[in-house]
Amino acid sequence: MVDMINVFQPSLGEQELAAVREVFESNWVGRGERANEFEAGFARHIGVGREHVTSVNSCTEATFIAMELAGVGPGSEVVLPTVSFVGAGNAIASRGAQPVFCDVDPRTLNPTVADVEAVLTPRTKAVLILHYGGYPGEVAQIAQLCRDRGILLIEDAAIAIASRVDGRPCGTFGDMGVWSFDHGKIVVTVDGGMLYVRDPELAARAPKLAYFGLEQKSGYDQALRARTRWWDFEISSFSRRSVTNDVLTAIGNVQLSRLPEFIERRREIARRYDSGLAGLDGLLCPPPLPAGHESSYYMYWVQFEGGIRDEIARDLYERGIYTTFRYPLLHKVAAYGSGALLPNAEAAADRTLLLPMHQALSDADVERTIEAVRECVSERLGGAGGVKLAVADRRAG
Numbered sequence: 001m002v003d004m005i006n007v008f009q010p011s012l013g014e015q016e017l018a019a020v021r022e023v024f025e026s027n028w029v030g031r032g033e034r035a036n037e038f039e040a041g042f043a044r045h046i047g048v049g050r051e052h053v054t055s056v057n058s059c060t061e062a063t064f065i066a067m068e069l070a071g072v073g074p075g076s077e078v079v080l081p082t083v084s085f086v087g088a089g090n091a092i093a094s095r096g097a098q099p100v101f102c103d104v105d106p107r108t109l110n111p112t113v114a115d116v117e118a119v120l121t122p123r124t125k126a127v128l129i130l131h132y133g134g135y136p137g138e139v140a141q142i143a144q145l146c147r148d149r150g151i152l153l154i155e156d157a158a159i160a161i162a163s164r165v166d167g168r169p170c171g172t173f174g175d176m177g178v179w180s181f182d183h184g185k186i187v188v189t190v191d192g193g194m195l196y197v198r199d200p201e202l203a204a205r206a207p208k209l210a211y212f213g214l215e216q217k218s219g220y221d222q223a224l225r226a227r228t229r230w231w232d233f234e235i236s237s238f239s240r241r242s243v244t245n246d247v248l249t250a251i252g253n254v255q256l257s258r259l260p261e262f263i264e265r266r267r268e269i270a271r272r273y274d275s276g277l278a279g280l281d282g283l284l285c286p287p288p289l290p291a292g293h294e295s296s297y298y299m300y301w302v303q304f305e306g307g308i309r310d311e312i313a314r315d316l317y318e319r320g321i322y323t324t325f326r327y328p329l330l331h332k333v334a335a336y337g338s339g340a341l342l343p344n345a346e347a348a349a350d351r352t353l354l355l356p357m358h359q360a361l362s363d364a365d366v367e368r369t370i371e372a373v374r375e376c377v378s379e380r381l382g383g384a385g386g387v388k389l390a391v392a393d394r395r396a397g
């Protein structure tokens, strides 16, 4: 039986194991020095002050906290692309607010500034965009629109950990940003998330919301000197426990140091797909990145003409290649109560497929995938013309 090629896969190895071993041996596995180091390293990575970031146990939890900090509640609307992660929709709806879904560009699957503007109302409290596949999209223009209208911008940068526009990291264009380190992302801590908050006062509230709303009254030393009890406390909100720990963040510290190498490999894989699939009739590769844009290459998505996407996904599976589609349209999910008609997103959702993309793919895996896609497309579209053309292209390239 052939080995299956995964769509997403983490790269965890000896270095991460050694870091975990060290934490075990230190006898402190809860939130401590490693988590502090992870937050400081991440803040450096996105070029913000250490006090503006809080690490939590998932990106979804970071989004829930962001909505609370944004003051989103009953009567308010939050705009998000219908091509969004389900946790983002839930973070809005769980606060009694209305998620308002906007359309996306049919090729990039990112919302354009016009898509966002079209659904703003006087009740819009915030806009929550993501960076599809790691492509930044029109984030700078959307940030400007939000500033002009006095609306908060929150970036779901879950899959945009190394994405930039003119050198500026995605996740830092708006008022808040969230990132994911779950098992399928680029930097993996098994489970984990990060929250960036621009406003210093709101940023100071974030770690409290992540830990019972607890107000730290004093430490051991202070309490000893003042002859008070260090176990007394006050709370400022009825909050949950969303903190991370030193086992997971020790893994994160190693992963963060490997990020440049991960991105380099992903860029190379995207380049191989681009040249290997170029000119294949009935298939479109991702559009080129605009000048000044850098991607994290989290996804490599192709789009099929002729309504063959689902068949191709099954054909590839039979050849040992997993593919998938992200993110199924949220305006179609009944529980959100949306009646929107979003034609570009609907067309894109019917023809887009994610090919395997992760840094552990070998050149042979990528070749095998390219060959399989070519074969499946020509079989399904019933002509060899496209294949001949593409083979000629590849010889030339």
Ligand SMILES: *Cc1c(COP(=O)(O)O)cnc(C)c1O
Residues within 6 Å of the ligand: 057, 058, 059, 060, 061, 084, 085, 087, 088, 130, 156, 158, 159, 179, 180, 181, 182, 192, 193
């Ligand atoms: C994975 C993902 C999330 C959620 O991250 P978790 O850490 O699993 O909660 C949010 N948004 C996007 C775009 C994602 O891909």
